[in-house]
Amino acid sequence: MKWTKIIPLTALIVLAFSTSAFGQCKAFAKKQCLPELGNYTHDGNYHAAVLVEGEEAELYKTFYSDMEYRVAIVGEDKLPAIEFSVMDANRNVLYSNKEHNYASTWDFRLEASQQLKLVIKVTKFNAADEMPANGCVSIMFGFKM
Amino acid sequence: MNRHSKVSTFFVLGLLLTAGLFVGCKGGKKAPVEKEDTAISFVLDHDAIMQDIEQAEKVFNALPSPVESAMLIKSAGAEYNEALLNPISNASSYVTNRAMALNLGVYTCDLSFSSMYEQTQLLIDYMNAAKKMADGLGILDAIAQEDIDRLEENINDSEVIMDIVSQTFMNSNSYLEENGQPATAAMVLLGGWIEGFYISTQLVNMDNFANDKLVGRIVDQKFSIDILLNLLADSRGNQAVDELIDQVNELKTVFDKVTVETSAPRPVYDEATQSTVIKSESKVNITKEVFNELTTTVSLIRNSFINP
Numbered sequence: 001m002k003w004t005k006i007i008p009l010t011a012l013i014v015l016a017f018s019t020s021a022f023g024q025c026k027a028f029a030k031k032q033c034l035p036e037l038g039n040y041t042h043d044g045n046y047h048a049a050v051l052v053e054g055e056e057a058e059l060y061k062t063f064y065s066d067m068e069y070r071v072a073i074v075g076e077d078k079l080p081a082i083e084f085s086v087m088d089a090n091r092n093v094l095y096s097n098k099e100h101n102y103a104s105t106w107d108f109r110l111e112a113s114q115q116l117k118l119v120i121k122v123t124k125f126n127a128a129d130e131m132p133a134n135g136c137v138s139i140m141f142g143f144k145m
Numbered sequence: 146m147n148r149h150s151k152v153s154t155f156f157v158l159g160l161l162l163t164a165g166l167f168v169g170c171k172g173g174k175k176a177p178v179e180k181e182d183t184a185i186s187f188v189l190d191h192d193a194i195m196q197d198i199e200q201a202e203k204v205f206n207a208l209p210s211p212v213e214s215a216m217l218i219k220s221a222g223a224e225y226n227e228a229l230l231n232p233i234s235n236a237s238s239y240v241t242n243r244a245m246a247l248n249l250g251v252y253t254c255d256l257s258f259s260s261m262y263e264q265t266q267l268l269i270d271y272m273n274a275a276k277k278m279a280d281g282l283g284i285l286d287a288i289a290q291e292d293i294d295r296l297e298e299n300i301n302d303s304e305v306i307m308d309i310v311s312q313t314f315m316n317s318n319s320y321l322e323e324n325g326q327p328a329t330a331a332m333v334l335l336g337g338w339i340e341g342f343y344i345s346t347q348l349v350n351m352d353n354f355a356n357d358k359l360v361g362r363i364v365d366q367k368f369s370i371d372i373l374l375n376l377l378a379d380s381r382g383n384q385a386v387d388e389l390i391d392q393v394n395e396l397k398t399v400f401d402k403v404t405v406e407t408s409a410p411r412p413v414y415d416e417a418t419q420s421t422v423i424k425s426e427s428k429v430n431i432t433k434e435v436f437n438e439l440t441t442t443v444s445l446i447r448n449s450f451i452n453p
Contacts, residue, residue: 114410
């Protein structure tokens with residue numbers, strides 16, 4: 001086989017793998033996370049990433065007074081439980097799903113608009129010798145008027 | 146092919162396949178190394194990976210989406226005014242990546258605004274304008290013809306319409322995020338945010354300034370200005386984004402003249418609604434002069450977006 005044939009062929013294979021991995025979280029988010037919003041209107045924003053066991057992510061968002069919100073945070077089945085907490089600007093914890101059996105959704109409303117921080121953490125499987133699991137984690141917001 | 150060249154070929158293929166898997170996973174920090182893939186991969190340093198994971202941090206900066214912005218305007222009791230929207234006829238003049246990205250956000254906001262106020266024909270026109278921008282950016286299937294057909298079939302069902310609008314917006318920004326175009330994704334979000342902000346400022350009744358709920362919603366955008374700057378900062382170095390950062394900083398300078406004092410939030414679970422109420426109070430201080438300054442600044446920015 002000549003290099004002139006190998007390189008384009010390899011590039012095609014690499015592209016196919018890359019595209020598949022890129023699209024992986026979008027399909028997961030639409031199929032697994034979106035339904036968790038129930039009768040709340042999805043805001044249309046997309047937040048998803050491949051996270052590894054033990055990895056942490058943060059999300060900053062302004063929430064408005066007198067709106068009813070639902071946040072849904074879902075990880076792929078191959079991941080351990082997804083822990084998330086919601087904090088105010090001074091890092092006071094307003095909610096932690098760890099105290100609610102790692103619930104994937106939380107419904108809330110605010111009396112005063114403010115910016116909140118969500119800390120999302122993929123817990124660990126307690127298998128120190130094995131390669132850590134990885135998979136998509138999706139965060140979605142829904143609201144009601 | 147001799148033995149040596151066969152080994153080289155498979156070595157290169159294996160190396161590139163492995164590289165492809167990592168590229169597809171958007172960076173080493175989040176490398177999704179499947180257990181079965183380790184056989185064709187190079188030896189992984191477990192301790193180094195664990196250390197990397199401990200240090201890893203992914204940050205999402207979430208702006209209000211066009212759908213949310215339109216809803217905030219309506220919930221504040223504002224009247225609908227078609228004259229405030231970006232004319233659909235402008236769509237054909239957007240040819241650069243920057244102009245199409247910003248106006249995909251602008252048109253999606255106008256589309257959401259039209260949807261909220263049940264402007265049936267207009268929302269189809271704006272869906273088509275948004276589709277033109279998405280197609281121009283090469284976003285595959287962000288807005289498919291079947292979405293427009295479904296929109297027409299459910300033209301009187303506001304819930305279905307909002308569902309379609311939010312889905313098409315998600316299709317656009319997820320495509321851009323997952324195909325390595327975060328700068329374009331950020332510009333789409335900025336365009337939508339600025340349009341919502343612009344429409345809000347134009348709808349305020351200055352004779353009732355102190356009691357207009359829309360003023361409160363506009364002041365609330367102060368909380369998002371740093372989120373917006375952080376979002377854009379992730380693509381610093383991109384010439385279009387650098388210029389946009391300067392424009393947003395002008396807005397921030399005006400917002401710095403607005404003060405908002407919020408008491409410590411206190412969560413209280415409400416059994417009746419099975420949801421949590423975050424109790425707190427806020428005190429806002431904005432003068433008419435500062436408000437007018439905000440209005441002028443956002444108008445200039447918005448006009449630079451729709452008249453590139």
